Amino acid sequence: MDQLRWGTPEALRHLLCEVVSWRSLTLTEGERDFPAKILTKLEGLPYFQENPNLLALHDVNLGRSFLTALYKHPEAVDTIVLISHFDTVNTEEYGDLEPFAFQPEELTKLLLDRIEELPADAQEDLKSGEYLFGRGTMDMKMGLVMHMSILEKATTEGWPINLILLTVPDEEVNSTGMRAAVTELVELKNLHSLNYKLFLNGEPVFTQEPGDRNYYIYSGSIGKIMPSAVFYGKETHVGEPLSGITAPYIASFLTQRMEWNVSFQEKVRGEKTPVPVTLQQKDLRMEYSAQTPYRSSALYNVFLMERNAAEIMDLFEKVAQDAAAACNSAYSKICTEHSVKTVGEVRVIRYEDLLNHAIKKFGQVFVEAVKVEILANNEWDEREKSFRIADTLLIECQELAPAMVLLFAPPYYPSVNSSNEELVAKCVDYVKELGLRKFGLPFQQIHYFNGISDLSYVNYQDNGEGWSVFKSNTPVWGDCYSIPFDDMQKLRAPVLNIGPFGKDAHKRTERLHIKSAFEEVPILVEDMIKMMFNSNP
Ligand SMILES: [Zn+2]
Numbered sequence: 163m164d165q166l167r168w169g170t171p172e173a174l175r176h177l178l179c180e181v182v183s184w185r186s187l188t189l190t191e192g193e194r195d196f197p198a199k200i201l202t203k204l205e206g207l208p209y210f211q212e213n214p215n216l217l218a219l220h221d222v223n224l225g226r227s228f229l230t231a232l233y234k235h236p237e238a239v240d241t242i243v244l245i246s247h248f249d250t251v252n253t254e255e256y257g258d259l260e261p262f263a264f265q266p267e268e269l270t271k272l273l274l275d276r277i278e279e280l281p282a283d284a285q286e287d288l289k290s291g292e293y294l295f296g297r298g299t300m301d302m303k304m305g306l307v308m309h310m311s312i313l314e315k316a317t318t319e320g321w322p323i324n325l326i327l328l329t330v331p332d333e334e335v336n337s338t339g340m341r342a343a344v345t346e347l348v349e350l351k352n353l354h355s356l357n358y359k360l361f362l363n364g365e366p367v368f369t370q371e372p373g374d375r376n377y378y379i380y381s382g383s384i385g386k387i388m389p390s391a392v393f394y395g396k397e398t399h400v401g402e403p404l405s406g407i408t409a410p411y412i413a414s415f416l417t418q419r420m421e422w423n424v425s426f427q428e429k430v431r432g433e434k435t436p437v438p439v440t441l442q443q444k445d446l447r448m449e450y451s452a453q454t455p456y457r458s459s460a461l462y463n464v465f466l467m468e469r470n471a472a473e474i475m476d477l478f479e480k481v482a483q484d485a486a487a488a489c490n491s492a493y494s495k496i497c498t499e500h501s502v503k504t505v506g507e508v509r510v511i512r513y514e515d516l517l518n519h520a521i522k523k524f525g526q527v528f529v530e531a532v533k534v535e536i537l538a539n540n541e542w543d544e545r546e547k548s549f550r551i552a553d554t555l556l557i558e559c560q561e562l563a564p565a566m567v568l569l570f571a572p573p574y575y576p577s578v579n580s581s582n583e584e585l586v587a588k589c590v591d592y593v594k595e596l597g598l599r600k601f602g603l604p605f606q607q608i609h610y611f612n613g614i615s616d617l618s619y620v621n622y623q624d625n626g627e628g629w630s631v632f633k634s635n636t637p638v639w640g641d642c643y644s645i646p647f648d649d650m651q652k653l654r655a656p657v658l659n660i661g662p663f664g665k666d667a668h669k670r671t672e673r674l675h676i677k678s679a680f681e682e683v684p685i686l687v688e689d690m691i692k693m694m695f696n697s698n699p
Contacts, residue, residue, distance in 0.1 A: 166318060167206070168311035171680035175294075178266070178307045178679070182298050185264045188249040188334045189224070196248050197229040200329060203310070204231050209317035222342045228330040230346060233317050234354055241324035241356040242691060243347065243655075244313070245363040245616055246306040247333030247340070250298040255670045266296035266674075283373060284671040292676055293665075299674040300664025301613075305364025308662070308684045315688065323695040324356055333616050336544065336573045336643075340616035344646045347620070347653060358655035359694070360585065361620045362687070366664040366674070368613045377603050377678075379593050380611035380659035381586050383618055384435065385466030385577030387632075389478040390459065390545075391416060392446070392552040392567040394560075396505040397456040404502045407493060407564055409445070409458035412508055415485040415492075416566060417443055420462045425477060428467040431581065431609045435465035442545075446553050457556075459549040466577045467610055470628025471570065475512070475635060482510045482566050506564055513552055513569035514634040519562065520555045529555070537641050544572045544643050551637035570636045572643040575618035576628075580656035581609050585694070589658055592693050593686050601682045613667065617657040622650040660687055 168177055186196040197219050204210050210217045216232040253263040262269040270288070273295055277285050287293045306329050313327045328347070330339030351358060367378045393413045398406030421440050428435045442461040464474060486508045497504045520529050536542070536550045548571045556567060580586040590607050597603040611617070622629075629647055633639050662679035666672050 166311075166314055168307075168314050174307060174311055174680045174684065175676070177310070178294075178299065178304055178674075181303045181307055182266055182296055183264050186249050186298070186331075187252055188332055193249050193331050194225045194227075196331070197227050197329065200229055200248070200306070200310075204313070204327075207314055207317060209233065220342070220346050222331060222339050226331045226339065228328065228339045228343050228346075230343075230350065231313060231327040232350060232354065233313055233321075233325045235320065235322050235324055238323050238695075239355060239357045240359045240695070241326060241351075242360045242362055242694070243326045243328055243358060243620075244309040245340075245361060245620075246302055246309055246329045247331065247616060248303065248306060248329050249331045249334050249339075250301065250303075251334050251668050253297050256297075257670075263297040266294045266299050270295045280671060284666065284673070287665070287673060293673040294676055294679075295671065295673045297672060300366045300662070300672050301667040302365050302661065304366065304664075304674055304679045305661045308364055308679075308687065311684060312688055312691070316691075321691070321695060323691065324354075325691075326350065326356075330616065337575070337616055337619065340619045341645055344619055344649045344653065348649045351652075358653060360589075361617060361653070361655055361657045363611075363615055363617050363657070363659040364661040364687075365611060365613060365615050365659050366661040366667065368611070368667065369665060370608075370612070377597065377605045377663055378608045379590055379605050380608045381581040381590060382579030382610045382657065383575075383577065383615045383659065384610040384612050385618060386573075386575045386614055387464050387466060387471060387474055388441065388461055388545075388571045388574070389420075389464060389474055390461045390548065390569050390571040391482065392549055392556065392569070393458045393460070394553075394556045394563045394565050394567070395454075395456040396564055398454050400452050400454060403454070404497065404500055405505070406454055406456065407505055407508075408454045409456050411493075412486075412489055412564060412566060413443060413458050413460050415489040416482055417460055419481050419485050420460075423481065425481075426464050426474075428465075428469060430467040433467070433609055435467055438462050438464045446549060457553055459553070461545060461571055467579070468577065470576070470624050471574065471632035472628040472630075475568065475570075475631050478568055479510060479512065482568055486510050486566060508564045508566060509562065510566050510568065511562060512635055513567055513637060516552065516555055516559065516562065516567050520559055523559060532558075533637075533641065537638070544638055547642060548572070548637045568635070570632055572636065572638065574632060574636075574645065575614055576622055576624070576645075577610065578617050578621050578623075578657050579609055580621070580658065581607075583656035586656045586658055588697075589690055589694070592690055593660060596689060597682070597686055600685070603682060611659050615659065617659065619645065619650055620653050621655065621657055622647060660690070
């Protein structure tokens, strides 16, 4: 057998540190440069020297790209897609150690000198010598490195199965990379007559609660959606507060009812979604003035297990109607006490109804022009553009005010779950048994990965109802945000996530368990893949 480059724990550790040192924060130059460096590494493998056409970079946006590397066995059709993301979150929280955030070996040593600054459990882990600290070690360059080593082994040993290594940017912000990759996966499938058996992600184990030491294997991924609102009141001067109604006043009723609202919480297979929380609530006016704020917006985070966008919109609308009723009654009571007339009742409308109203009033051309102008503003992200479109239409349709306009802001991660798939159940049992027997690791199955992942985009099980409600209530849909729903339905293979153990993703104390990452999990994944092709007739 040929000598493997990435075949030992030491080689994996070295490769990880190199790949971590290529800083690739989301939306930075490093993220743009990263995949070409992985490409160069893979070009060094004999298999890709013989088959350079199976290795490719594909455009995403903003100069960013994703990488695919296909190992194609001449007789095999069954294919496993190994998924990872290579972007990382920011590093400000490292403070003066920031220059070392991407040098795991140095950072781990430097932290020893200031160990008292760390939380107790991180201190313990640092002293144990069992962890490597650094941005991207756990989330999730180790997953990518593990997949590279598996790909190398498969190509060297000629495994009778096909593998696609897919690594994408932008997972930490909008998952633009994965949404673009879906279409390429469909193309690769058609071009090489592949049969996708499994989408295998390598996100790390996320603790379920502080201090949790369990190892998890995930047979699904939690969904996330952001029901949002634009509030439109009636402007007045601060000296005459009762001749208007402020948007923050209206918003406060909805926010009170959305935050921690248990009716949004789902309980499935003994797992629970976290309750909703407000991610943003702000004024849509740009600067301070003595005119009262009459336009504002709020963005709420809701996690999903079985519900789709249509169900969330129905629920959100109910909560909003209840909020509007409470607001109207509180407001009219105050007006009665002061013997003034109200400016009207706050109504609740969905974005699609506002849009239809505006089209009827002004025509399609005018509405498109409003959108085009807002979409061209490069200072605004997808969320801000969503609010601005609804806001501008409402300014033109003040006969609807005061109002709460309900909409969805990107991103949307549909939930995905493969626990009932026979192959997944078999893989889970296999890893649990082998993990315990070989390494004494008590693996537990979790049905929904709680860290949000790109697996949301490889398998969509809804019949389209939730989908159409999402599309028609997302102001930027089809312009600066879309989800390749049709292609997602063409993939339809089960999902699974197996990654190394780590702690504190997105924190200064992000760290990777050395033995789990370089010894245990790569072997478990390799053996599981072998089990898949050996048990096939
Ligand atoms: Zn991640």
